[in-house]
Every structure is written in C-alpha cells, then in structure tokens.
Amino acid sequence: AQSVTQLGSHVSVSEGALVLLRCNYSSSVPPYLFWYVQYPNQGLQLLLKYTSAATLVKGINGFEAEFKKSETSFHLTKPSAHMSDAAEYFCAVSDSGTYKYIFGTGTRLKVLA
Amino acid sequence: EPEVTQTPSHQVTQMGQEVILRCVPISNHLYFYWYRQILGQKVEFLVSFYNNEISEKSEIFDDQFSVERPDGSNFTLKIRSTKLEDSAMYFCASKGSNSGNTIYFGEGSWLTVV
Numbered sequence: 001a002q003s004v005t006q007l008g009s010h011v012s013v014s015e016g017a018l019v020l021l022r023c024n025y026s027s028s029v030p031p032y033l034f035w036y037v038q039y040p041n042q043g044l045q046l047l048l049k050y051t052s053a054a055t056l057v058k059g060i061n062g063f064e065a066e067f068k069k070s071e072t073s074f075h076l077t078k079p080s081a082h083m084s085d086a087a088e089y090f091c092a093v094s095d096s097g098t099y100k101y102i103f104g105t106g107t108r109l110k111v112l113a
Numbered sequence: 114e115p116e117v118t119q120t121p122s123h124q125v126t127q128m129g130q131e132v133i134l135r136c137v138p139i140s141n142h143l144y145f146y147w148y149r150q151i152l153g154q155k156v157e158f159l160v161s162f163y164n165n166e167i168s169e170k171s172e173i174f175d176d177q178f179s180v181e182r183p184d185g186s187n188f189t190l191k192i193r194s195t196k197l198e199d200s201a202m203y204f205c206a207s208k209g210s211n212s213g214n215t216i217y218f219g220e221g222s223w224l225t226v227v
Contacts, residue, residue, distance in 0.1 A: 032213075032214040034215075041223075042220065042221075043204065043219060043221045044204065046217075046218075049214075049215060051213055090155065090156060092156075094214050094216075099144055099161070099214055099216065100146070100158050100161055101148075101156075101216065102158070103155050103156040103157070104155060105155045
C-alpha cells in the first residue's frame with residue numbers, strides 16, 4: 001500500500017530564509033508525487049508534480065522539489081521564504097493504476113518577519 | 114483555465130438531515146472523486162467514480178454516503194443522515210484521460226453539522 005510521511009507538522013522560517021518541507025513516500029510501484037498548498041479557508045492548489053520525467057521539478061511561486069528514489073523522498077524547497085508562503089502544504093502520492101491520491105498529514109509553514 | 118466548481122461553499126445542517134453536495138467537474142473529464150478534510154487533519158479519499166459506477170471507496174464511505182452523476186455535467190455526494198463527525202470540508206476532483214495522474218480539485222464545500 002502506498003503512503004506518505006511528512007516530517008514536521010509545523011515549520012517556522014524567517015522571511016528570506018530557505019524553506020525545506022520534508023516528504024517521504026512508500027510505494028511498491030513507480031510513484032507519482034505531488035505537492036499542494038492550502039491557504040486558510042481555501043481549496044487545494046497544485047504546486048508541482050513528479051511524473052517520472054526530470055527528478056528536479058519546478059513549480060509555481062518559486063518552489064521546487066527533488067525526487068530521490070534511493071531516499072524515497074520528495075522534499076519541497078524554496079530558496080527565500082516570503083510572508084505570502086505561510087500556508088499548509090500537503091504531499092501526496094498516487095499510482096498509475098488507481099489515480100487515487102494518498103495525502104500526508106500536512107505541514108503548516110509559518111514565516112516570521 | 115477550466116476548473117472544478119462546487120456548491121454550496123458552506124452549508125450548516127442539523128444532525129440527521131440529508132445533505133447533497135454538488136460538483137461540476139471539468140468538461141470532458143471522465144474520472145471523478147470525493148475527498149474529505151476534517152478541520153486540522155489531512156485530506157482523506159472517500160470515493161472514485163468512473164464509467165457511471167464507483168471504482169473504489171474507502172472505509173469512510175459507508176452506507177450513509179452515495180454518489181451520483183445525474184446528468185452529463187454534475188457529480189453529487191449525498192450524505193443520508195448526517196452526524197456531527199461528518200463536519201468537514203468536502204473536495205470534489207476530476208481527471209481527464211489526457212491529464213496523466215493529475216487530478217484537479219474544486220474549492221471545497223464546508224459542511225457543518227450541528
């Protein structure tokens with residue numbers, strides 16, 4: 001069965017600092033991996049996705065993630081945090097058969113001025 | 114850009130009442146989903162629907178839940194007799210045959226059961 005683990009339910013960074021949100025997956029088949037962002041009282045917005053092409057994936061708002069098969073990881077990074085990045089971030093995995101997404105428990109990012 | 118639309122955005126209902134949450138998936142999409150997010154928790158899969166039938170459902174999707182595609186555009190989630198623990202954000206999603214594994218989420222319907 002597929003699963004996703006997000007380490008750190010809350011992460012705080014200073015404005016301008018590096019953002020690193022961790023995601024590890026478990027899958028018996030080549031996974032499809034996604035990062036979504038959710039702002040307060042809003043829906044899920046796709047940040048980026050890995051679909052077995054390039055291992056370094058660039059997304060919207062300056063975010064990127066690197067797929068590392070050896071570490072079963074898909075960590076989300078951004079070089080310089082902005083106040084507007086404060087939100088909840090969810091990692092998700094799916095396989096090519098079911099298209100069903102399994103979400104992680106989420107990481108709430110707080111950006112300090 | 115095409116998007117998944119959901120109505121209502123927020124509904125308050127009394128325990129025991131029936132609720133229907135409506136979704137209009139992206140045109141020409143063939144795969145439909147409902148997910149649930151209880152406040153402060155992760156997003157959980159409820160059900161997937163393809164070719165006019167349920168293709169997969171989770172343990173959460175018990176007999177009080179049902180889905181329907183009553184016409185060519187709407188996809189509904191019905192909760193027959195709501196419980197307090199059904200209070201959550203419900204997300205509809207859809208996927209096209211050409212969108213790979215990417216599914217597109219609506220903005221959600223926030224259900225409060227009192």
